[in-house]
Amino acid sequence: xxxxxxxxxxxxxxxxxxxxxxxxxxxxxxxxxxxxxxxxxxxxxxxxxxxxxxxxxxxxxxxxxxxxxxxxxxxxxxxxxxxxxxxxxxxxxxxxxxxxxxxxxxxxxxxxxxxxxxxxxxxxxxxxxxxxxxxxxxxxxxxxxxxxxxxxxxxxxxxxxxxxxxxxxxxxxxxxxxxxxxxxxxxxxxxxxxxxxxxxxxxxxxxxxxxxxxxxx
Numbered sequence: 211x212x213x214x215x216x217x218x219x220x221x222x223x224x225x226x227x228x229x230x231x232x233x234x235x236x237x238x239x240x241x242x243x244x245x246x247x248x249x250x251x252x253x254x255x256x257x258x259x260x261x262x263x264x265x266x267x268x269x270x271x272x273x274x275x276x277x278x279x280x281x282x283x284x285x286x287x288x289x290x291x292x293x294x295x296x297x298x299x300x301x302x303x304x305x306x307x308x309x310x311x312x313x314x315x316x317x318x319x320x321x322x323x324x325x326x327x328x329x330x331x332x333x334x335x336x337x338x339x340x341x342x343x344x345x346x347x348x349x350x351x352x353x354x355x356x357x358x359x360x361x362x363x364x365x366x367x368x369x370x371x372x373x374x375x376x377x378x379x380x381x382x383x384x385x386x387x388x389x390x391x392x393x394x395x396x397x398x399x400x401x402x403x404x405x406x407x408x409x410x411x412x413x414x415x416x417x418x419x420x421x422x423x424x425x426x427x
Contacts, residue, residue, distance in 0.1 A: 232307060
């Protein structure tokens with residue numbers, strides 16, 4: 211079977227471009243539910259940032275708008291919320307979308323369907339990555355390989371709520387070579403061939419991966 215790979219992989223893009231997966235409108239509906247006053251998440255970094263940016267957008271007087279901008283800057287400086295770039299990689303966004311899709315919130319049931327299909331696809335993506343780390347990096351003994359380092363970096367980013375820590379992890383990964391692309395591409399071909407020839411590849415989670423040329427992981 212011939213495996214074709216692309217130059218820039220969805221693994222990193224998925225983690226660093228959450229906003230490309232969910233539009234601002236998509237997130238707004240889930241965010242209103244997730245960050246509702248009195249909710250368990252109201253004081254999270256994501257919800258605090260949302261409250262501050264909403265205040266800026268809703269301010270009518272220039273002086274009020276500037277005052278809210280200063281509050282946002284100060285909150286970022288104190289480390290209470292993430293700056294815009296780091297906010298885009300906040301794993302709380304995926305947690306929010308998944309929880310909203312599983313909730314009984316009926317404020318916009320019709321609109322939820324396409325959004326929640328994307329959330330479900332991302333949830334499956336994370337499951338496949340975790341399964342591949344176990345299969346390739348643990349069972350096949352490839353833990354020190356470029357592909358395993360890339361996948362484990364993705365796991366760390368996904369499980370790290372702190373924006374400052376995600377920034378450190380990103381810098382560390384890039385300094386280490388960022389999972390040398392050519393090596394990663396070659397290794398991915400070998401990994402997928404081994405996967406699809408194994409019992410793990412026959413599992414429902416990998417049905418689509420092993421039924422056609424695939425390079426999503």
